Amino acid sequence: MTQDTCTLTIDGHRIELPILTGPTGDRVIDISTLREQTGVTTLDPSFANTASCRSAISWIDGDKGRLLYRGIPIETFAENKVSFVETAMLLISGHLPTQAERDRFAELLTEYSPLHRNMDLHFNAFPPNSHPMAIMSSMINAMSTHDRPRITDDASFADAAAKLMSKVRTIAAASYKASIGEPAVYPRYDLKYVENFMHMMFSVPYRLYEPDDIAARALNLFLVLHADHGQNCSTSTVRVVGSSGANLFASCSAGVCALWGDRHGGANVNAVRQLERIAASGLTPSQYVARVKDGKDRIAGFGHRVYRNWDPRARILRGVVGPLLDSMNRPDPLLEIARELEATVLSDDYFIERRLYPNVDFYSGIILRALGIPLNMFTVMFAIGRMPGWIAHWKEQFDDPTTRIARPRQLYVGRPDATWVPRELRRAQA
Structure with missing residues (x-):
């Protein structure tokens, strides 16, 4: 990592701040000593211009549409x-x-797939129709009491990571079953990771689900492409919570909560709801696009805050959508609308000039719907996929001896001179 410097002048006082350049050419100004040297901090709402950590896990080039x-x-x-x-x-x-490492990890995933029987009490305590994300977050947190992750070395971490990765799919499937009033389905020892989840998700006691190869490959790819994506909202949340010394399970439970929002993990839900609105309106996709261009509607599933080119994950999923839809035995009008909407946008100069290409949420929404995943499980599927990234970031921070508890500053804009008013003298505020 190369280093240069920049000069900052505050109140006539000049200081030198390091400019760090990473191996991919990214440059950041290191302001870690700014307050110490000047008494001044920076204001950066949403941390859009702030690198919160050093990380070697994933890297995004938004201009060129690359993800490593x-x-x-x-x-x-x-x-x-x-x-x-x-x-x-x-x-x-x-x-x-290595093959031996992979085989051992796969064995742990299989071994840890069942849940502690006492966790049934937690599932049964949720009200009917509870959102699976609420159940999932709570149950991952509850794991801290049933399977306490005492991480002291690499071996104990690997064990805890396997336990969380394995059980999260069981929790996810059981959360869905609890939300619709069906009994949880036990995992099978003869199925691989993805196929086992599909079995627990779609089987019922009187009819076992046999995973289809095309469907299993599509879901595997969906999970792979969501495994990590830099310092996004949920990953940053995991790191912030973990910086306090919170255990791995509690930190990842917080990540689930952060992912839940429409602006993050719920984006593919919005993409499918858009297709539902188009269908309900009676408009053709071309007519809907015309309304978007006139400012009468908004479009979901196109464009990305980071990518100014094609989202590379979207390009990959786009190649999977066709074969998956062609393999389906049941027609779905929404998916046909999705195909027409995609074609309309990709041929329209309005969107091309603004670089509003289909993003990963557009295609992932289509794939999850085609697989029979209900809408309220979309963010849960995202959480399963993102779990390895959360675990990796928690460990990276855990291993960093310079880690301190996250403590952002603020620019206080409240009153500096308010006075206490006795209750009997207070008046209602306008």
Whole structure:
């Protein structure tokens, strides 16, 4: 990592601040000593211009539409049909696993897939129709009491990571079952990670679900492409909570809560709801696009805050959507609308000039709907996929001896001179 400096003058006092350049060419001004030297802090709402940490896990080039996992282009994972488990191991451990390491991790995932029987009491306590994300977050946190993650070395961390990655899919499926009043389905020891989740999600006691190869590959790719994405809202949340010394499970539970919002993990939900609105309105996709261009409607699933080019994950998922839809035995009018909407936007100069290409949420919403995943489970699926990234970031921070508890500053804009008024003298505020 190379280093240069910049000069900052405050109240006539000049200071030198380091400019750090990473291996990909990213440059940041290191202001970690700014307040100490000047008594001044910076204001950066939403942290849009702030690098909160040093990380070697994933890297995004928004201008060129690139995403790397531990230095490997995301396209490589799709081309080589890499499993979600192997992707997770790379992100968490920092290196490609040997066959023996992979086999051992897979054994742990299988071994840890059942939940402690006392956790049934927690599931049964939720009201009917509870949102699966609320259940999932609570149950991951509850794991801290049933499977306390005492992490003291690499071996105990690997064990805790396998336990969380394994059980999160069981919790996710059981959360869905609890939300619709069906009994949870036990995992099977003979199925792989993705197929086992689909079994627990779609099986009922009187009819077992047999995963389809095309569907399983599509879901595996969905999880792989969501495994990490830099310092997004939920990942930053995991790191902030973890900086306090909170355990791995509690920190990742907080990540689930952060992911829940419409502006983050709920974006693919909005993309599908848009298709529902188009269908209900009676408009064709072309007519809907015309309304968007006139400012009468907004479009979801196109454009990205980070990418000013094609989202590379969207390009990959786009190649999966066609074969998956063609393999379906049931027609779905919404998916046909999605195909027409995509074609309309990609051929329109209005969107091309503004670089509003379909993003990963547009295609992931189509894929999850095609797989039969209900809308309220979309963010849950995102959480399963993002879990390896959260675990990796928690560990990266845990291993960093310079880690301090996160404590942002603020610019106080309240009154500096308010006085206390006795209750009997107070008047209602206008």
